[in-house]
Amino acid sequence: NVFINQSPILAPYFKNIDISVDTILLICFSLIVASIILLLYALKTILYIRPKPNEPPIIPYWIPLIGSAITMGIDPVKFYRENQKKHGNYFTYILLGRRMVTCLGSEGNNFVFNAKLADASAEDAYRSLTVPVFGEGVVYDVENSVLMEQKKFVKSGLSIKNLRAYVPMIQMETDNYLTRWNKKSGIEDVHNAMAELIIMTASRCLLGEEVRSKLDETFAQIFHDLDGGFKPINFLFDNLPIPSNKLRDEAHIKMRKFFMSIMQARREAGITDRTDVMEYLTTQCHYKNGRKLTDVESSHIMIAILMAGQHTSSTTTAWALLFLSEKPELFEKLRQEQIKVLGSLDVPLNYDALKQLTLHENVVREALRLRPPIIQIMRRVKKDLPIPQTNYVIPKDSFIQCVPTISARSEENFENAEEFNPNRWEVFDQQNKERDDDLIDYGFGQLHMASAKSPYLPFGAGRHRCIGEQFAYVQIKTIIATLVRKFDLELLNGKLPMCDFTTMIVQPKDSSLRYKRTNY
Ligand code: HEM
Numbered sequence: 001n002v003f004i005n006q007s008p009i010l011a012p013y014f015k016n017i018d019i020s021v022d023t024i025l026l027i028c029f030s031l032i033v034a035s036i037i038l039l040l041y042a043l044k045t046i047l048y049i050r051p052k053p054n055e056p057p058i059i060p061y062w063i064p065l066i067g068s069a070i071t072m073g074i075d076p077v078k079f080y081r082e083n084q085k086k087h088g089n090y091f092t093y094i095l096l097g098r099r100m101v102t103c104l105g106s107e108g109n110n111f112v113f114n115a116k117l118a119d120a121s122a123e124d125a126y127r128s129l130t131v132p133v134f135g136e137g138v139v140y141d142v143e144n145s146v147l148m149e150q151k152k153f154v155k156s157g158l159s160i161k162n163l164r165a166y167v168p169m170i171q172m173e174t175d176n177y178l179t180r181w182n183k184k185s186g187i188e189d190v191h192n193a194m195a196e197l198i199i200m201t202a203s204r205c206l207l208g209e210e211v212r213s214k215l216d217e218t219f220a221q222i223f224h225d226l227d228g229g230f231k232p233i234n235f236l237f238d239n240l241p242i243p244s245n246k247l248r249d250e251a252h253i254k255m256r257k258f259f260m261s262i263m264q265a266r267r268e269a270g271i272t273d274r275t276d277v278m279e280y281l282t283t284q285c286h287y288k289n290g291r292k293l294t295d296v297e298s299s300h301i302m303i304a305i306l307m308a309g310q311h312t313s314s315t316t317t318a319w320a321l322l323f324l325s326e327k328p329e330l331f332e333k334l335r336q337e338q339i340k341v342l343g344s345l346d347v348p349l350n351y352d353a354l355k356q357l358t359l360h361e362n363v364v365r366e367a368l369r370l371r372p373p374i375i376q377i378m379r380r381v382k383k384d385l386p387i388p389q390t391n392y393v394i395p396k397d398s399f400i401q402c403v404p405t406i407s408a409r410s411e412e413n414f415e416n417a418e419e420f421n422p423n424r425w426e427v428f429d430q431q432n433k434e435r436d437d438d439l440i441d442y443g444f445g446q447l448h449m450a451s452a453k454s455p456y457l458p459f460g461a462g463r464h465r466c467i468g469e470q471f472a473y474v475q476i477k478t479i480i481a482t483l484v485r486k487f488d489l490e491l492l493n494g495k496l497p498m499c500d501f502t503t504m505i506v507q508p509k510d511s512s513l514r515y516k517r518t519n520y
Contacts, residue, residue, distance in 0.1 A: 049094055054393045056090040056101055059083055067094025076375060076501055080104060080403050090392055096236050099398035103387070104406050106413075106453045111387060112402035113452040113462035115379055117144055120400060122464050124380035129235040132248060133226055133307060135256060135300035148443030148463065149287055150297075154305055155444050155467040157280030163474050164351040165275040166205040170475055171349050173201045174482040181487065184517050190489070191318040191511035194479070198314040199223065201475055206309070207302055208276040210262045222258070223306075225251035230307065230504050252303070259299035278302060309468050311505040312373040317476045318511055320367035323420040324480075325489040325513055326496055330422070334359055334484045335520065345485045345520050349478055360477045362422035368458035370420060373505040375405045377460060407455035414455070490514040 005011055043064060051058055061067045072079045072093060080102060083091050089104040103111050112120075123140040131141045139147055177197045181188060203219070204212040211219060229248030239245065263282050266274075272283060281298040293301075324330050338345055341356045354360075378401045385394040394400060409417050414424065437450035442463040452461035459466035466472075490513065497508040 052395045054391055055395055056092050056392045057087050059093040061094055065097045069095050080406050101394045101398050101400045103402045106407055106455050109402045109404050110452040112400050119385050120379035120381050122379050125378040128238045133229045134304040137297050138300040139304050151444040151467050153285040157277040158471050162275045167349055167351050167478055169204050170201045170478040171482050174479050181515050187512050187514050189511055190321050190513045191508050194317040195314040202309055206277045208278045222251045222254045256299045259302055260295045263295050313472050313475055315373045315505055315507050316367055317479055319371040320363050322496055323367055325491045331484050331488045349481055354477050360481055362425040364476050365425050366420055366422045369408045372405050372458040376401045376403055404457040487515045
């Protein structure tokens with residue numbers, strides 16, 4: 001009242017009005033509430049994404065921009081399954097301001113994996129995450145046709161002759177590593193162990209013995225810092241100025257220099273008899289136009305294959321061992337299979353024997369069915385894109401993604417889908433024996449056109465399909481076969497660990513297991 005009475009502007013208006021402090025407070029409060037509502041409304045129209053005609057339904061969300069990031073991030077499998085029940089195979093959720101159009105079921109897998117180059121791009125989806133780690137001039141930093149040639153180089157480098165040479169190397173590395181499990185019985189974190197072992201075997205086989213020999217010193221730290229660049233946040237934003245990205249950039253330069261120095265040293269020493277991919281890239285590879293790969297490109301391709309294979313193979317091996325520990329009777333069956341094929345557990349493993357170890361193979365297949373390391377496959381849509389056999393049209397610039405783990409863990413496709421049952425693959429193989437569909441070659445070998453329709457696609461399909469599958473099987477089977485010769489494994493509390501979905505690759509949350517030395 002004092003303020004009003006003394007104000008030359010307000011005083012004449014309030015001269016005859018007896019206004020209490022309470023009323024003024026009430027008016028102020030109402031004004032503040034009204035402004036907040038107006039502001040939220042304005043923010044909603046600016047920040048919330050407005051549905052476009054015919055686009056797949058948008059999952060409702062509370063916080064603008066953030067969208068469904070939190071519910072999806074906590075448990076993506078639950079999120080996709082629940083929304084599939086409500087909306088069917090196609091729906092959109094908002095992830096930090098981006099439209100993520102989810103395409104489920106076998107048709108959804110096929111739609112994403114076989115999307116035409118003119119319609120959708122993996123490069124546009126993955127570039128911000130991968131180019132700073134892999135480096136320029138390779139993978140998602142080049143035209144798709146160049147990527148296809150680079151995939152052919154790596155695939156040819158992983159020839160049967162080379163894979164044959166890798167089996168004894170991997171067995172030796174595994175034997176050496178397992179000398180650390182030196183008690184009769186003890187507890188070990190199997191995921192950490194497999195991460196260490198896989199980088200030893202992968203670097204030895206793919207990158208060469210010079211890299212392997214530096215693993216305990218400089219190389220491990222460089223790898224660690226470079227790997228730190230693989231954060232989900234870097235998928236969403238380009239070059240954020242965060243400390244891990246600074247370390248990533250420094251590590252990238254160090255790793256490239258390191259690889260290039262080995263290439264130079266090999267050239268000077270006239271070394272040409274190695275079975276690693278470095279040798280193949282630097283001595284055998286020419287683009288179709290006749291140009292040789294430069295050492296920088298070869299180094300960047302080597303970084304890419306190291307990164308592509310490390311977490312995928314190590315988590316798969318860890319999950320396979322965890323599932324085996326849930327069904328401990330399988331350890332003895334695996335040993336018996338080796339005795340049947342090789343005659344004894346003392347006979348060294350070899351490539352041909354490995355091919356005949358079908359139970360070992362099916363253990364890995366089943367682990368990949370239940371816990372594929374990559375669960376979402378992304379592309380960015382280049383133009384408004386209709387979804388076949390529906391009325392939906394995906395707006396330009398949306399991301400499309402398929403989630404093959406949903407079809408691989410659905411009862412519709414696999415009986416008792418949540419059960420770890422390696423034997424199911426014998427029946428599956430019988431039923432899927434005859435395949436007479438068309439073949440297609442994107443530039444790195446023939447693929448079955450219809451394969452993208454399979455409910456089980458841990459290695460993807462189409463032009464971006466994995467070229468490391470054979471190597472991954474050789475590596476993982478050799479490790480498992482070597483380990484079961486010496487040990488039985490047990491879950492500590494009888495239960496499998498939960499999944500950690502916060503990392504790029506789905507990892508077990510706690511993977512401590514009890515090992516027990518066998519009597520063999
Ligand atoms: C692509 C899974 C091991 C190299 C892929 C894709 C998947 C996958 C799902 C398709 C990605 C997409 O379509 O966007 C796996 C799994 C592995 C594994 C589950 C192990 C268990 C490896 C290894 C290497 C490798 C060991 C290298 C030696 C590649 C490459 C691509 C690829 C070069 C092609 C990327 C593209 O064309 O866009 N992998 N991978 N992978 N993988 Fe693997």
